[in-house]
Structures are given as C-alpha cells and as structure tokens.
Amino acid sequence: MAALDLAFASDRAPERAVVLDHCVISVSDWARSNAFYRDVLGATVVPQGQGFAYRFGAQRLNVHGPGLDPAPVAKVPVVPGGSDLCFRWTGTAADAAAHLADHDVPVELGPTSRTGAYGAGTSVYFRDPDGSLLEFITYSPPDEG
Incomplete structure (x- = not known):
C-alpha cells in the first residue's frame, strides 16, 4: 500500500514518505455516532480516554465529542456535521447504495462519476x-486484456 500511495505523491521519488495517519471528526452524541460508524461504515469503535475513535483497518478517525475538551485543535475546530470524508467501497456503487438502504441511510447524490x-x-x-x-x-478493476 505504501508504494502505491507514494506513486500518487509526485513523479519523482520523495526523500520522506508522508502518508495520512488519522484525521478528526466531531460528533454530538456518542451512542448514536458509535452505532452509525460501526454498523454503516464497519468501523471498530475504540475507547479512547473519555471518548472514542473509529478504526478502519490501518486508518483511524479520532473523534471529538460531548464531554471532551481536546487540545490542541485547529484554529477553527471541526464541529459536529462539519466534516467531508470519502471512504473506498470495495463493491459496486449499486452495492454501496443497497447497503445504505439496508441501514435506512438515504443516498443524497449518486451514483456519480468522481476522481x-x-x-x-x-x-x-x-x-x-x-x-x-x-x-x-x-x-473499476483494471482491464485484464
């Protein structure tokens, strides 16, 4: 995976590899968000101090939520509902939409072409x-011709 990530970093070999380790979201209700990220996105909910984090294999979302006073934070800290995140789905877009429907999560847009x-x-x-x-x-899987 690291070699693939580096291929997208630049056309020349980097001196150091920089790979995203984790990012932070903010939620307003622990129980509701833990259930959503566990059941809909397949996260492992990891207790972390007074709160939780969400693990997706080697990736992790740290979570700011009720009862926490995290530091340091961004100049304008992320607020509940203020994140925009993309997750790779290993099936088809139709499978993803069906999975969301199974969890009563409406599709807001798509399937649509994106990069x-x-x-x-x-x-x-x-x-x-x-x-x-x-x-x-x-x-789409690469052509096998």
Whole structure:
C-alpha cells in the first residue's frame, strides 16, 4: 500500500514518505455516532480516554465529542456535521447504495462519476447523524486484456 500511495505523491521519488495517519471528526452524541460508524461504515469503535475513535483497518478517525475538551485543535475546530470524508467501497456503487438502504441511510447524490486517490471512480454520497457529508467511492478493476 505504501508504494502505491507514494506513486500518487509526485513523479519523482520523495526523500520522506508522508502518508495520512488519522484525521478528526466531531460528533454530538456518542451512542448514536458509535452505532452509525460501526454498523454503516464497519468501523471498530475504540475507547479512547473519555471518548472514542473509529478504526478502519490501518486508518483511524479520532473523534471529538460531548464531554471532551481536546487540545490542541485547529484554529477553527471541526464541529459536529462539519466534516467531508470519502471512504473506498470495495463493491459496486449499486452495492454501496443497497447497503445504505439496508441501514435506512438515504443516498443524497449518486451514483456519480468522481476522481479519488486512485483515479476515476463512481461515488454515492450520504450523511452521518450530525450531517457530515460522507462518500463511498468505488473503482473499476483494471482491464485484464
């Protein structure tokens, strides 16, 4: 995975590899958000101090939420509903839409053509319980000719 990530960083070999480790979202209700990210996105909910984090394999979302006073934070800290995140879906866009429907999560937009980290893809957009915009992007397998 690291070699693939570096291929997108630049056309020449970097001195150091910089790969996103984690990012932060903010939620207004722990129980509701934990259930959503676990059941709809497949996250492992990880207790972290007074709050939680969401793990997706090697990726992680740290979560600011009720009862926490995190520091340091951005100059304008992220608020519940203020994130815009894309997750790679390994099935088809139709499978992603059906999965969302199974969880009573409305598709806001899509399937629609988009460009992501791995090139051209097809995306469906939806929202988490606080209103953050989430995206499932799918990539077609390479031609085997």
